[in-house]
Amino acid sequence: MGDQDVIYKVDALVAQDIDAYLDQHQHKTMLRFITCGSVDDGKSTLIGRLLYDSKMIFEDQLAALESDSKKSGTQGQEIDFALLVDGLAAEREQGITIDVAYRFFATEKRKFIVADTPGHEQYTRNMVTGASTADLAVILIDARKGVLTQTRRHSYLAHLIGIRHMVLAVNKMDLVGYDQSVYDAIVADYATFARSIGIESFVPMPISGFKGDNITGPSANTPWYTGPSLIQHLETVEVDAVADQTKPFRLPIQWVNRPNLDFRGFSGLIASGTVRPGDAVRVLPSGKTSTVSRIVTMDGDLDLAVAGQSITLCLTDEVDCSRGDVLAPADAPPQVADQFETTIVWMADEALTPGRAYWLKLGTQMVSATVQAPKYAVNVNTMEHLACKTLELNAIGVAEVITDRPVVFEPYTANHTLGGFILIDKITNATVAAGMLHFSLRRAQNVHWQALDISREAHAALKNQRPAVLWFTGLSGSGKSTIANLVEKKLHALGRHTFLLDGDNIRHGLNKDLGFTEADRIENIRRVGEVAKLMADAGLIVLSAFISPFRAEREMVRALLPEGEFLEVFIDTPLEVAESRDVKGLYKKARSGELKNFTGIDSPYEAPENPEIHVSTVKETPEDAAERIVDYVLSRAK
Amino acid sequence: MNSKNLTHLERLEAEAIHIMREVVAECQNPVMLYSVGKDSAVMLHLARKAFYPSPPPFPLLHVDTTWKFKAMYEMRDRMAKTSGMELLVHRNPEAEARGINPFDHGPLHTDMWKTEGLKQALTKWNFDAAFGGARRDEEKSRAKERILSFRTASHGWDPKNQRPELWNLYNARKNKGESIRVFPISNWTELDIWQYIHLNDIPIVPLYFADERPTVVRDGMLLMVDDERFPLQPDEVPVMRSVRFRTLGCYPLTGAVESTAKTLPEVIQETLLTTTSERQGRAIDKDSGGAGMEVKKQQGYF
């Protein structure tokens, strides 16, 4: 480290003419990039080195780094640059990166935001997080090891996410004696792989992040290399900052601004294109048209706004437009559909459950969606398509997605904002997947709902009741059917219009094609839920008595119904009690292994967290419980 | 002309505004932490831009320690008035009753007034989202944090298990009792903040500019004697020095730097030429070894 005394040196301009410096700084372009690649290839070290060489490290930080390096560094007495970046205690202890770190530095020409991503497969989701906002990826390879599985996985992911600029940094050249033949062999090997996944070009360079070779300038150790140093390349690579502006105008509406009756503005970040007052626009998905009257900002109205700006627009007409809608040119609107082919990167420990409802967020649209069983998963080593039933943590696959209402979208390759989505678990609220839409499988425009003249309100009014779905859930033999029957009898006697859907009668008819695997149980409940919803639309009070063991499916049915019409009734009977009753002799069979996937024995039951009605059958008689449920149903406001 | 090159500050501004609007659209009861410093000043300005012509649809929350600089209290009250936003002030009643102060109680001062005080305030008003002005360039565990940072019902942060955050799609969903901390200026650097203040003429506390102020030197830190509560040692006499502050917090814990910079460009110039980091003037990071901030954040510190 020859230049430790020159720790933080900025342009002479700062000292001479600060105003000129600020002006120059203000007009620097910005490049966002990531470092990625396999474990221990030297990603964090490289970034630490970049920060150090671009004089972003202050004296106090350097002093801390020197003492940290001695304490927990991986380079003996020498400075371990990775410690500048690996900021979590667990990372420093283990000498690995767990989560992505965002760091900042600037040169005379550019400002950089760099995301250092973890190499460990376990933390792939954090690499994807970093990659999603990057313009360029630096893929590192340990010169001693060559192209590894994680090199391929990260390259594939970076390409999939749409990063167009790739640098192949063959690192740790110091450990192979700066041998050109080692370098050439790795570059050739990588080129073959890159071509196979559709990466059109990449810029290779031999470096040592640790020693500083070819980082800021040419290295004397690699006279055979004539290409640019890493910084030179990062400073000059062309990123087409206005490319998004040449595409058609798209504004996903985030928020409607309504300070008073005279002002109604539509706020959002322009995803692509440009807009001016006077432009004819269309609101999607409704298709209504209007004209832009103003582009409002606190610093005065604008006569032009472009992709990347956060704006507030006013329209000339009082058209219906709210969060989730998309404004587009009247003559070039995006598509609307509810069924898509997608690529999904699964990011949760719990595998994808095909058929289960997840929240899907795309732009500012949030809809309920299900993922079908994947068509295939991708083997990141061979790019082979593998047959699969689900996607496990870090798997990448292609699957159909069906949304419960039409979504305004564009293919991901055309527009990242209207083509990229995340899936959210409805119970834990965790982000479980990232996805990219390719195309719609069926245009929603073509599925017209029959305009119904007799509304659900009309159906209910004629019956003089408020519809409801009383959803009884509980273990086998807990008493669901018994209590549901009692409730129906009482309601009937009171002149209410009811219908009871029971596990057994449905499985003999509508659902006789379904078994008891997890997927079939989900489909069973989905169908029952849809039937219950139609009956509630017809004005009925529906009683359903199904074990319905999974919370997510019960919540899916709840979401089908208007607020306050889904009433979850938890028939709470401890397993020992239900098992000792064993009315149908099923527990005995399950215990002996004759019956598989039996709830409570070898298949889980997820108890409701906040049921509308909670019945403990060891504390309350069926008669009392039924009475209480009837009261609850009838006392709801009309 | 039908296209326009956005500068990096324009991009950062658009990103911050987008984040604020997303959170307002998806959360029930957001609040903006307002600490009166320069980052808070930028945050407030961005919020006003995001929702203009409406006032920002959330209140400001000041978690007070009673030990801030006088000039900060003046600034706080003035900004609340001009922004038309409601200002909520919370002081940890237990810390107040026990007279917790930075001179006698060391790290307990920050724990009780700031960490506990913040948790109390968020719980008391049932806020499910809190905007903060932390930046990733400030400190190495912050460099690791998401823009929407999820907190458990007890306000804990689990750095090893953060939600993936892709593109500009933010997941603001949470269960009852859980909350999120939101950092719209995560990607700004100290220089970006100064430059933005300069370009937008944003009012900041005069303490950021050099002036003659009464100071003493303690443990290598230059401290300002802001009021009579400062217990002077027998041999200590406050000396008038031309100083300014790079960050603002509790006055007995905030180191000043000697300076003559009276204008923003001069301050920026000094900032760029300096060789120590911004947080060096603060005692908090040095508290429990290298992982000081991470541990504090896990306990609920902002």
Ligand SMILES: Nc1nc2c(ncn2[C@@H]2O[C@H](COP(=O)(O)OP(=O)(O)OP(=O)(O)O)[C@@H](O)[C@H]2O)c(=O)[nH]1
């Ligand atoms: N000799 C030599 N060692 C290096 C070089 N780059 C990194 N190392 C060492 O390789 C080890 C791993 O470096 P890191 O920077 O932590 O690797 P990483 O890719 O960030 O690892 P993960 O983030 O955990 O995947 C450390 O001991 C580094 O000091 C290099 O160019 N030459």
Ligand SMILES: [Mg+2]
């Ligand atoms: Mg690393």
